[in-house]
Amino acid sequence: NAGVTQTPKFQVLKTGQSMTLQCAQDMNHEYMSWYRQDPGMGLRLIHYSVGAGITDQGEVPNGYNVSRSTTEDFPLRLLSAAPSQTSVYFCASSTASGGAETQYFGPGTRLLVL
Amino acid sequence: GDSVTQMEGPVTLSEEAFLTINCTYTATGYPSLFWYVQYPGEGLQLLLKATKADDKGSNKGFEATYRKETTSFHLEKGSVQVSDSAVYFCALSDRGGGFKTIFGAGTRLFVKA
Numbered sequence: 392n393a394g395v396t397q398t399p400k401f402q403v404l405k406t407g408q409s410m411t412l413q414c415a416q417d418m419n420h421e422y423m424s425w426y427r428q429d430p431g432m433g434l435r436l437i438h439y440s441v442g443a444g445i446t447d448q449g450e451v452p453n454g455y456n457v458s459r460s461t462t463e464d465f466p467l468r469l470l471s472a473a474p475s476q477t478s479v480y481f482c483a484s485s486t487a488s489g490g491a492e493t494q495y496f497g498p499g500t501r502l503l504v505l
Numbered sequence: 506g507d508s509v510t511q512m513e514g515p516v517t518l519s520e521e522a523f524l525t526i527n528c529t530y531t532a533t534g535y536p537s538l539f540w541y542v543q544y545p546g547e548g549l550q551l552l553l554k555a556t557k558a559d560d561k562g563s564n565k566g567f568e569a570t571y572r573k574e575t576t577s578f579h580l581e582k583g584s585v586q587v588s589d590s591a592v593y594f595c596a597l598s599d600r601g602g603g604f605k606t607i608f609g610a611g612t613r614l615f616v617k618a
Binding site: 395424426431432433434435436439449481483492493494496497498499 | 509539541546547548549550551554594598605606608609610611
């Protein structure tokens with residue numbers, strides 16, 4: 392199993408550009424989520440999905456879109472990048488029952504918006 | 506809403522020293538509690554967890570006990586190693602919060618040889 396994979400590992404964008412961060416998992420997990428990690432702020436939830444076709448907003452959803460057409464993939468789209476979106480982005484997956492499930496994280500995408 | 510507060514870092518210790526990283530939480534329901542660890546350049550990985558009051562999670566010499574009366578889940582290790590240098594995150598998952606995981610800000614640990 393590859394677990395949770397993310398691409399790219401690093402990206403530089405100019406303000407106003409768009410891009411998609413890719414996330415895939417091969418563990419057949421129902422639950423997938425996107426976090427951003429900023430110094431001193433821990434991880435903040437951007438969007439999450441409890442299954443194919445179902446997505447919802449997290450704590451900091453503005454400026455980001457998601458979709459979940461398959462169980463395996465959960466891409467994160469930045470439609471018009473802003474310097475405030477400079478961060479490290481992590482995708483995670485887990486089973487979705489009970490509330491005590493371990494989340495499995497990808498290696499992260501480091502994004503710099505100039 | 507739910508929240509997690511953990512001690513600020515960085516924490517710097519010598520090898521074989523005793524480690525405590527404090528974590529307290531606020532939750533409307535009855536959450537599960539976690540400690541995740543992030544090594545340099547990597548994503549987070551589960552270190553240990555506890556799902557009910559008085560449960561003790563343990564792994565790799567680390568321990569944490571779910572204390573409902575003090576709403577705490579402090580991380581301890583009796584003798585740290587240089588390889589324990591990492592960022593440690595306390596987290597909770599509350600059924601009432603739709604199973605979303607709430608993370609603390611993280612505590613960076615440096616262990617000197």
